[in-house]
Amino acid sequence: MVLTALVLLISIACGSARLVDSIHAINESSYDFVVVGAGTAGNVLVNRLTANPNVSVLVIESGENDDGVEGLIVPFLAPDNLSNTSLIWNYTTVPQTALDNRTLAYQRGRVLGGSSSINFMFYTRGPRADFDRFANFSGDEGWSWDSVFPFMLEDEDLVPPVDGHDTAGEFNPAVHGTSGPIQTTLTGTSFPTDSLILQTTSVNSTAFPFNIDVNSGDPLGISWVQTDTGGGIRHSSAVGYLHPVLTRVNLEVIANAHVTRLLNIKSRQEPDMRGVAFYSRSGFVVYARKEVILAAGAINTPQLLMLSGIGPSAELESLGITPVIDSPAVGQHMQDHPLFAVVWSSPNSSFTLDASLRNTTFVADALEEWVTSKTGLFSGVGTNLFGWFRFPPSSNIFSEFKDPAAGPTAPHVEIIFNALQNQFRSFAQPIPDKGSYLTATLAVSSPASRGSVKLTSSNPFTFPAIDPGFLTHPYDLAAMIEAIHIADDFFSQSPWADLQLLPFGAFANATTDDLLASMIRSEVTTFWHPCCTARMGANSDSSAVVDSNLLVKGVNGLRVVDASVMASLTAHLQAPVYAIAERGAALVKLAWDI
Ligand SMILES: Cc1cc2nc3c(=O)[nH]c(=O)nc-3n(C[C@H](O)[C@H](O)[C@H](O)COP(=O)(O)OP(=O)(O)OC[C@H]3O[C@@H](n4cnc5c(N)ncnc54)[C@H](O)[C@@H]3O)c2cc1C
Ligand SMILES: *[C@@H]1O[C@H](CO)[C@@H](O)[C@H](O)[C@H]1NC(C)=O
Ligand SMILES: *[C@@H]1O[C@H](CO)[C@@H](O)[C@H](O)[C@H]1NC(C)=O
Ligand SMILES: *[C@@H]1O[C@H](CO)[C@@H](O)[C@H](O)[C@H]1NC(C)=O
Ligand SMILES: *[C@@H]1O[C@H](CO)[C@@H](O)[C@H](O)[C@H]1NC(C)=O
Ligand SMILES: *[C@@H]1O[C@H](CO)[C@@H](O)[C@H](O)[C@H]1NC(C)=O
Numbered sequence: 001m002v003l004t005a006l007v008l009l010i011s012i013a014c015g016s017a018r019l020v021d022s023i024h025a026i027n028e029s030s031y032d033f034v035v036v037g038a039g040t041a042g043n044v045l046v047n048r049l050t051a052n053p054n055v056s057v058l059v060i061e062s063g064e065n066d067d068g069v070e071g072l073i074v075p076f077l078a079p080d081n082l083s084n085t086s087l088i089w090n091y092t093t094v095p096q097t098a099l100d101n102r103t104l105a106y107q108r109g110r111v112l113g114g115s116s117s118i119n120f121m122f123y124t125r126g127p128r129a130d131f132d133r134f135a136n137f138s139g140d141e142g143w144s145w146d147s148v149f150p151f152m153l154e155d156e157d158l159v160p161p162v163d164g165h166d167t168a169g170e171f172n173p174a175v176h177g178t179s180g181p182i183q184t185t186l187t188g189t190s191f192p193t194d195s196l197i198l199q200t201t202s203v204n205s206t207a208f209p210f211n212i213d214v215n216s217g218d219p220l221g222i223s224w225v226q227t228d229t230g231g232g233i234r235h236s237s238a239v240g241y242l243h244p245v246l247t248r249v250n251l252e253v254i255a256n257a258h259v260t261r262l263l264n265i266k267s268r269q270e271p272d273m274r275g276v277a278f279y280s281r282s283g284f285v286v287y288a289r290k291e292v293i294l295a296a297g298a299i300n301t302p303q304l305l306m307l308s309g310i311g312p313s314a315e316l317e318s319l320g321i322t323p324v325i326d327s328p329a330v331g332q333h334m335q336d337h338p339l340f341a342v343v344w345s346s347p348n349s350s351f352t353l354d355a356s357l358r359n360t361t362f363v364a365d366a367l368e369e370w371v372t373s374k375t376g377l378f379s380g381v382g383t384n385l386f387g388w389f390r391f392p393p394s395s396n397i398f399s400e401f402k403d404p405a406a407g408p409t410a411p412h413v414e415i416i417f418n419a420l421q422n423q424f425r426s427f428a429q430p431i432p433d434k435g436s437y438l439t440a441t442l443a444v445s446s447p448a449s450r451g452s453v454k455l456t457s458s459n460p461f462t463f464p465a466i467d468p469g470f471l472t473h474p475y476d477l478a479a480m481i482e483a484i485h486i487a488d489d490f491f492s493q494s495p496w497a498d499l500q501l502l503p504f505g506a507f508a509n510a511t512t513d514d515l516l517a518s519m520i521r522s523e524v525t526t527f528w529h530p531c532c533t534a535r536m537g538a539n540s541d542s543s544a545v546v547d548s549n550l551l552v553k554g555v556n557g558l559r560v561v562d563a564s565v566m567a568s569l570t571a572h573l574q575a576p577v578y579a580i581a582e583r584g585a586a587l588v589k590l591a592w593d594i
């Protein structure tokens, strides 16, 4: 083990001049806590731990400062606008065997705030049953919905929508936080389809019930979306948790610095992983007096564990990495939501924004409105209403498959009724230059497929092999077909009659389930929700990487707090990650009596 004298880094002034203004260069060789990754989860730890002035924290982030970065400014445009910039990890999956061997772009945030700086900003906590499954899986009631719920409130500050509309009946204030760092909101623009979606919930509340609040623990039905766009701007973890505390003298943030591995600082006895090697123009080492907290996300956390010798020993040895402990589950059990879209065309342009969105003056005006007042089309996420559904009793899918959903209140599928993309949204076809369209974006909520993250090299800068395993379990394909049927039923309800909707494009030709299946295989993409690659579990469970306190099993001084530790997939991940990180911070404080 490398136990070299430390290199001190006063001169590091890391990469970008902008950083020096707000984030001072590191000045110590050891800190109480070293957090790896200033992403969604990492910044929660940083904020909560440095609230105690006696605790020193260094956070090391591979990406740059997000503050003022042009490509991040218009929140809704960021995910699409960043695909070829240094602000993302431009990962690609391995060929997906159940998707005609296609490879998929698999971007993650690589900037302060991590993926919360570049995502679509939906704020969804998921169903009660999913957290209760975490508790069951880890054997720790502390992960049940009821135990995690107070932490969910801690991250949130629900603020009125930017258009100031009356939100009575659109959410339940009793299930929201009002003093946390992340400003959430209902969206502040209306779309022509909103009233039709709501009418559908009243003409057929059996199949399509209205649900007043998607974040109560019961997400079933159709709800108004809640997003982290309070005041019309993106509230990433950097905006909410990190920038406001940069003045704390017990915190240091180093950006443009890439952690290459953790070092075992005890050559005998139980391994102790409190050394952190990182690269920022040259190599450095720092030490944690209390803990290293890995928060590098569901791809990079297992990669770093394996680079550090914690993983499947035989695989690590074959790459020339000396194992520290054999932990076969590192990188395994990966889950992500398969995402798919179906499109209908309408001869009636009164309900869709396609014509407006083709009008460059309209779009420029809308952008200008956002720039000047943070209102209008670009203040939101392009969607106002969405739904989570269980398969109807008429479906016979469970005569063939075991139900992978966590319980009778957990959804099978999610349908987003894209309004901004009433306009067309397809993952396969270009946007047509004429016509009016409705799109249903569909996801399988509890997929049965599992994938993996594996090292391909001992070089920390080589991307790992990412295999979400999309649709490798036949349930997921069957579930996606059912999702299409539910969306089709939805748009067949009476409120949609005037639109005279017709299936469009490849969907028009897919007149049988077999044809739908091949369309799905040729178009499914990622919802960017990887998780579970260092999952939590009971101490006796060798398929778990961390225990229920999120400590890495078999070593000392190392905790994981990010989407990797989830026992199974739930919701869109950022709100669950905030809740896990808030509880993670509480566990750290408890462990060290701070
Ligand atoms: C395009 C896109 C859209 C999405 N839309 C939504 C949405 O609308 N709603 C929602 O809830 N979720 C959404 N998600 C998912 C959600 O944003 C993520 O699942 C969540 O933010 C992950 O949090 P994390 O803390 O686990 O990882 P991240 O936030 O990704 O943080 C990991 C951090 O660690 C840093 N890092 C990694 N490796 C190293 C290293 N070796 N050294 C130093 N630093 C390192 C990374 O650069 C990054 O900053 C979306 C994701 C994407 C990519
Ligand atoms: C910080 O440490 C000092 C000295 O040990 C102690 O008096 C003080 O209470 C501590 N503060 C906090 C917030 O723990
Ligand atoms: C898109 O990104 C580029 C470069 O990152 C930036 O210059 C541009 O302003 C961004 N556009 C929008 C609309 O955010
Ligand atoms: C990505 O950016 C590089 C250099 O900035 C450029 O050469 C390349 O064409 C771009 N690729 C895409 C797909 O935009
Ligand atoms: C990722 O981006 C880098 C430069 O930022 C480029 O060299 C590389 O080709 C890109 N890889 C993929 C898979 O797009
Ligand atoms: C996918 O690739 C594998 C391995 O190369 C091959 O055996 C298989 O036939 C391919 N499948 C399709 C649908 O192309």
Ligand SMILES: *[C@@H]1O[C@H](CO)[C@@H](O)[C@H](O)[C@H]1NC(C)=O
Binding pocket: 135, 136, 137, 138, 139, 140, 538
């Ligand atoms: C999880 O639930 C199952 C089924 O009720 C039960 O058999 C199992 O013991 C539970 N596991 C834990 C760790 O509580």
Ligand SMILES: *[C@@H]1O[C@H](CO)[C@@H](O)[C@H](O)[C@H]1NC(C)=O
Binding pocket: 027, 028, 056, 057, 249, 250, 251, 252
């Ligand atoms: C870094 O150095 C400054 C100036 O000496 C000091 O005030 C600060 O507490 C140090 N930071 C940490 C985290 O030790």
Ligand SMILES: *[C@@H]1O[C@H](CO)[C@@H](O)[C@H](O)[C@H]1NC(C)=O
Binding pocket: 347, 348, 349, 350, 498, 499
């Ligand atoms: C479009 O819908 C509107 C509103 O329901 C209706 O008045 C109009 O007749 C429809 N037009 C067409 C062409 O169907």
Ligand SMILES: *[C@@H]1O[C@H](CO)[C@@H](O)[C@H](O)[C@H]1NC(C)=O
Binding pocket: 359, 360, 361, 362, 365
């Ligand atoms: C384009 O949008 C502008 C601004 O909303 C509007 O004034 C104009 O009439 C639109 N043009 C067309 C062809 O619809």
Ligand SMILES: *[C@@H]1O[C@H](CO)[C@@H](O)[C@H](O)[C@H]1NC(C)=O
Binding pocket: 203, 204, 206, 207, 489, 490
């Ligand atoms: C509600 O929709 C479902 C699915 O299309 C259908 O079976 C049912 O008959 C509808 N109920 C009413 C009252 O329209």
Ligand SMILES: *[C@@H]1O[C@H](CO)[C@@H](O)[C@H](O)[C@H]1NC(C)=O
Binding pocket: 505, 506, 507, 509
């Ligand atoms: C639909 O099928 C017809 C007849 O086979 C074919 O000409 C057309 O290209 C198909 N359309 C799409 C979008 O696949």
